[in-house]
Amino acid sequence: MPLHIVHHPAYDAQFDPAHRFPMSKYSLLMREIDALGLAHRGFIHAPALASRTLLSKAHDRLYVDQVCDLRVPETIEKEIGFQVDEKVSRRARYASMGSLMAGQLALEHGIACNTAGGSHHARRAHGAGFCTFNDVAVAACALLDQGRVERVLIVDLDVHQGDGTADIFRGEPRVFTFSMHAERNYPSRKIPSSLDIGLPDGMGDRAYLDQLNAVLPRLIEAGRPDLVFYNAGVDPHMDDRLGRMKMTDQGLEWRERTVIDFFRSRHIPLCGVIGGGYSYDAAAVAKRHVTLFRVGAEFSDG
Numbered sequence: 001m002p003l004h005i006v007h008h009p010a011y012d013a014q015f016d017p018a019h020r021f022p023m024s025k026y027s028l029l030m031r032e033i034d035a036l037g038l039a040h041r042g043f044i045h046a047p048a049l050a051s052r053t054l055l056s057k058a059h060d061r062l063y064v065d066q067v068c069d070l071r072v073p074e075t076i077e078k079e080i081g082f083q084v085d086e087k088v089s090r091r092a093r094y095a096s097m098g099s100l101m102a103g104q105l106a107l108e109h110g111i112a113c114n115t116a117g118g119s120h121h122a123r124r125a126h127g128a129g130f131c132t133f134n135d136v137a138v139a140a141c142a143l144l145d146q147g148r149v150e151r152v153l154i155v156d157l158d159v160h161q162g163d164g165t166a167d168i169f170r171g172e173p174r175v176f177t178f179s180m181h182a183e184r185n186y187p188s189r190k191i192p193s194s195l196d197i198g199l200p201d202g203m204g205d206r207a208y209l210d211q212l213n214a215v216l217p218r219l220i221e222a223g224r225p226d227l228v229f230y231n232a233g234v235d236p237h238m239d240d241r242l243g244r245m246k247m248t249d250q251g252l253e254w255r256e257r258t259v260i261d262f263f264r265s266r267h268i269p270l271c272g273v274i275g276g277g278y279s280y281d282a283a284a285v286a287k288r289h290v291t292l293f294r295v296g297a298e299f300s301d302g
């Protein structure tokens, strides 16, 4: 059965192609999904704009207003890495609602994916590291508030540590945060997740997948999740501009298969978000991200 996919054209805030953040990857990813025959009528969902009330479940209202009113202080914009203009602000709001929508679809259908999301450096009080709002945190808070889930597990395999997510859920016993990342990479000051695994630079497929296979059972035991959010950042790839790891296309495909199979075979709903992936060749990055959707479709019951 086809995979339920959440997408909005506004995910792409149309940066200059020379910008170090490959913004066009969101549009190119949807094109790749279409080209692979993974976009089916009735299975592509467009999110609405997230309200300030919804965003305030994971972020301070002051910061939410700053982003929505386009008056983010320059010091915070510097930490984010770009100016928060109308397009960036709207993109962050659509992506947050997109991850919530994908989470709801995952609860109904077992698995669903957002073509954006995984903005894991955004903290409660401000954005950072190309992340404006922490979409997964917004979605998890909303689903907990609605009583749709009692416990959430966040599996963050983006190559950078999930410091923003750890900040937002510090002291929240219903959310288990797991981050496996390159220890020496950004952010230099990490905020402890429920469980962190810091990997050495230059790690390849075999060692990475060994670590992953060893930790997955521990996550279920500790998290006892009703829903898993999976940040499938492709920046551990050997050609990634910011990753400093050595995973291949095949290694990343095997990673997606391992994670999705592990949770789906235990009937735990999984919501995939794309996370990071960096190159001046945005089309190459989009091709890496599409693997999540291709593998996800194999595990979809529709």
Ligand SMILES: [Zn+2]
Binding pocket: 158, 159, 160, 233, 235, 275, 276, 277
């Ligand atoms: Zn990253």
